[in-house]
Amino acid sequence: MNFTSFHPTPRTLMGPGPSDVSPRVLSALSRPTIGHLDPEFVAMMDELKALLKYAFQTENELTMPVSAPGSAGMETCFVNLIEPGEKVIVCVNGVFGTRMVENVERIGATAIVVNDDWGKPVDLEKVKKAFSEHPDAACLAFVHAETSTGVLSDAKALCQIARDNGALSIVDAVTSLGGVELRVDDWGIDAVYSGSQKCLSCVPGISPVSFSPKAVEKLKGRKTKVPSWFLDQSLVMNYWGGEGKRTYHHTAPVNAMYALHESLLLLKQEGLENAWQRHKDQHELLKKGLTELGIEFIVDEAYRLPQLNTVVIPAGVDDAEVRGKLLNNYNLEIGAGLGIFAGKAWRIGLMGYAAREENVALCLTALKSALAK
Amino acid sequence: MNFTSFHPTPRTLMGPGPSDVSPRVLSALSRPTIGHLDPEFVAMMDELKALLKYAFQTENELTMPVSAPGSAGMETCFVNLIEPGEKVIVCVNGVFGTRMVENVERIGATAIVVNDDWGKPVDLEKVKKAFSEHPDAACLAFVHAETSTGVLSDAKALCQIARDNGALSIVDAVTSLGGVELRVDDWGIDAVYSGSQKCLSCVPGISPVSFSPKAVEKLKGRKTKVPSWFLDQSLVMNYWGGEGKRTYHHTAPVNAMYALHESLLLLKQEGLENAWQRHKDQHELLKKGLTELGIEFIVDEAYRLPQLNTVVIPAGVDDAEVRGKLLNNYNLEIGAGLGIFAGKAWRIGLMGYAAREENVALCLTALKSALAK
Numbered sequence: 001m002n003f004t005s006f007h008p009t010p011r012t013l014m015g016p017g018p019s020d021v022s023p024r025v026l027s028a029l030s031r032p033t034i035g036h037l038d039p040e041f042v043a044m045m046d047e048l049k050a051l052l053k054y055a056f057q058t059e060n061e062l063t064m065p066v067s068a069p070g071s072a073g074m075e076t077c078f079v080n081l082i083e084p085g086e087k088v089i090v091c092v093n094g095v096f097g098t099r100m101v102e103n104v105e106r107i108g109a110t111a112i113v114v115n116d117d118w119g120k121p122v123d124l125e126k127v128k129k130a131f132s133e134h135p136d137a138a139c140l141a142f143v144h145a146e147t148s149t150g151v152l153s154d155a156k157a158l159c160q161i162a163r164d165n166g167a168l169s170i171v172d173a174v175t176s177l178g179g180v181e182l183r184v185d186d187w188g189i190d191a192v193y194s195g196s197q198k199c200l201s202c203v204p205g206i207s208p209v210s211f212s213p214k215a216v217e218k219l220k221g222r223k224t225k226v227p228s229w230f231l232d233q234s235l236v237m238n239y240w241g242g243e244g245k246r247t248y249h250h251t252a253p254v255n256a257m258y259a260l261h262e263s264l265l266l267l268k269q270e271g272l273e274n275a276w277q278r279h280k281d282q283h284e285l286l287k288k289g290l291t292e293l294g295i296e297f298i299v300d301e302a303y304r305l306p307q308l309n310t311v312v313i314p315a316g317v318d319d320a321e322v323r324g325k326l327l328n329n330y331n332l333e334i335g336a337g338l339g340i341f342a343g344k345a346w347r348i349g350l351m352g353y354a355a356r357e358e359n360v361a362l363c364l365t366a367l368k369s370a371l372a373k
Numbered sequence: 374m375n376f377t378s379f380h381p382t383p384r385t386l387m388g389p390g391p392s393d394v395s396p397r398v399l400s401a402l403s404r405p406t407i408g409h410l411d412p413e414f415v416a417m418m419d420e421l422k423a424l425l426k427y428a429f430q431t432e433n434e435l436t437m438p439v440s441a442p443g444s445a446g447m448e449t450c451f452v453n454l455i456e457p458g459e460k461v462i463v464c465v466n467g468v469f470g471t472r473m474v475e476n477v478e479r480i481g482a483t484a485i486v487v488n489d490d491w492g493k494p495v496d497l498e499k500v501k502k503a504f505s506e507h508p509d510a511a512c513l514a515f516v517h518a519e520t521s522t523g524v525l526s527d528a529k530a531l532c533q534i535a536r537d538n539g540a541l542s543i544v545d546a547v548t549s550l551g552g553v554e555l556r557v558d559d560w561g562i563d564a565v566y567s568g569s570q571k572c573l574s575c576v577p578g579i580s581p582v583s584f585s586p587k588a589v590e591k592l593k594g595r596k597t598k599v600p601s602w603f604l605d606q607s608l609v610m611n612y613w614g615g616e617g618k619r620t621y622h623h624t625a626p627v628n629a630m631y632a633l634h635e636s637l638l639l640l641k642q643e644g645l646e647n648a649w650q651r652h653k654d655q656h657e658l659l660k661k662g663l664t665e666l667g668i669e670f671i672v673d674e675a676y677r678l679p680q681l682n683t684v685v686i687p688a689g690v691d692d693a694e695v696r697g698k699l700l701n702n703y704n705l706e707i708g709a710g711l712g713i714f715a716g717k718a719w720r721i722g723l724m725g726y727a728a729r730e731e732n733v734a735l736c737l738t739a740l741k742s743a744l745a746k
Contacts, residue, residue: 003424003641005397006417006634010405018627021406024378029628030403032383033394033576035706044379051376067578068441071603071623102602197624203406205440205578205626227600228452229475230444248711250444251570253578254391255402256629261379268376333408338621 015335073193073207201352388708446566446580574725
């Protein structure tokens with residue numbers, strides 16, 4: 001093997017993530033590495049936490065980035081907040097709901113699964129019914145914005161149902177944070193996790209999480225130790241925690257934190273509501289163009305994610321061939337279908353820095369050309 | 374709070390990690406993000422794997438970087454290879470041995486602890502005795518290079534003892550990889566993990582791991598599911614695995630992988646043996662200078678790590694004040710003592726790109742000045 005430095009061809013990233021990264025974020029990423037206990041780094045951590053609280057719209061003290069991708073953020077919520085033997089009502093309407101079930105089962109808890117069709121949101125009535133059948137359920141877990149289908153579920157109403165039944169809520173906001181309305185405190189979300197590489201448009205690898213005071217209370221009152229030492233938030237808190245001395249837990253991914261800080265700063269400077277509106281506006285533009293090309297959406301407009309557009313691959317079209325043309329001729333990445341949508345759908349992302357008019361124009365032009373016989 | 378872009382003051386990093394990062398690695402880190410399933414990225418992954426095999430001196434097919442820091446690499450080895458109820462002999466001669474005990478206990482296995490004094494290597498006779506008392510132990514776990522004390526243990530002999538007793542070996546090579554001799558295949562190591570931010574001089578956040586065929590066999594024959602979905606190597610393998618199609622597991626930290634690739638390329642270009650020798654040479658220079666300053670080493674020369682020099686803080690010297698002077702006047706970071714060495718020792722790192730003559734010169738000059746009354 002002849003090894004050389006890697007120089008990737010620049011791409012426009014309009015798949016389900018990673019999304020286009022702003023040059024400002026890449027520039028922050030490559031600033032000189034300093035120590036994870038350096039006073040300058042510690043001061044930056046405080047800013048980063050404050051920016052994360054803004055993005056999540058929360059005052060939760062336990063709000064911090066997990067030093068690993070979104071899947072680890074998911075696991076952080078489950079391993080800290082659920083104990084073996086407990087029941088968790090898990091809503092499944094796509095790939096990431098099934099992953100939640102895996103998480104619940106692997107810690108020795110029981111998943112009560114509420115199934116909805118892929119492409120549909122979580123049905124509130126089914127969740128109420130599940131609670132009536134399992135009044136002892138400790139937690140409700142669901143995906144706010146399903147990355148595999150492009151569907152938005154009603155997080156506010158679902159958390160209300162959890163609260164009405166004395167249960168905690170765990171919410172997957174990997175694809176929603178920064179792209180659509182999400183209000184952790186107003187909606188009474190107890191635990192939420194996201195990913196750096198979707199609508200925050202940071203590089204992949206970090207998972208912001210936030211726990212409500214009620215969730216922290218549950219963590220502190222555990223009868224058993226958190227099964228994962230690495231993800232044990234009662235320990236990590238002493239490094240990311242509020243006051244004074246920072247206790248070493250693990251070596252933070254210093255440069256990735258610079259990048260996350262910069263991407264959150266971009267969001268703060270734009271304003272959260274403005275970012276939500278921009279995603280909507282670009283989605284409208286994309287929708288118009290796709291409709292003109294005769295391409296249909298899988299998800300009904302009422303619960304369609306603006307930042308992740310799942311569309312039917314037109315009859316007679318070769319999935320891989322078209323995506324290959326987009327990538328090779330236009331350096332444009334769109335997403336393949338996942339799970340039951342593999343080979344049947346494309347996922348066109350308009351996430352964060354990728355939700356720009358020039359991207360929509362490129363995508364429509366490139367698709368039109370790639371679909372032409 | 375007034376938020377602004379973060380511009381860290383460049384530091385010279387001579388603590389226990391992160392170590393100085395080469396400009397080549399920072400440059401690779403900030404190249405354009407592409408998709409984690411992009412054919413160009415997949416080709417780079419193959420090179421990265423081959424380079425990792427070289428660094429570890431192994432032909433193990435399951436050799437890959439875990440998308441999280443070294444602590445997650447440790448956890449990867451334990452959660453995949455140990456089942457609840459099994460016995461693991463864990464050698465403790467510093468902080469990271471105690472962390473291994475935590476890992477073993479949190480998965481419901483039993484740790485048989487072999488204690489050695491901090492600052493001493495693992496005693497082979499004690500390990501043999503532990504096996505004679507616990508012939509059913511499934512595994513021997515130990516730290517090759519203790520980051521908390523600067524001690525090297527005899528990994529080759531310890532793995533031989535494990536093999537003689539029909540047990541697997543799990544080896545912490547976080548601080549040893551790239552800095553001192555480590556030969557995974559020749560020494561018969563079954564599972565090994567490291568960190569990106571020590572002698573590889575990459576940015577922190579990634580943990581290379583390697584499992585022997587015997588370890589993979591144990592993983593495949595498990596009676597219970599791996600408790601962590603995120604770290605389940607039987608799933609991750611399908612993304613990093615050898616042949617053909619890559620199955621999505623989690624979104625790889627794309628840019629961090631560019632950086633790790635570049636740091637491993639630097640190691641390959643220098644040559645592993647040359648890198649080991651460079652660490653020795655720079656250690657000799659540092660030792661000479663420290664001795665002239667009247668500073669004494671904690672660890673005996675016979676098992677002292679060249680890349681991590683644990684020295685006694687001279688009597689009457691204020692630990693924090695001196696480290697503060699080094700940081701503020703010279704932008705030089707050295708490490709505080711950890712665990713029982715807190716306030717009593719400094720840890721001076723010469724890791725990877727930091728093991729250069731100009732760093733040694735700076736460190737000695739700065740220390741001399743900071744210690745002067």
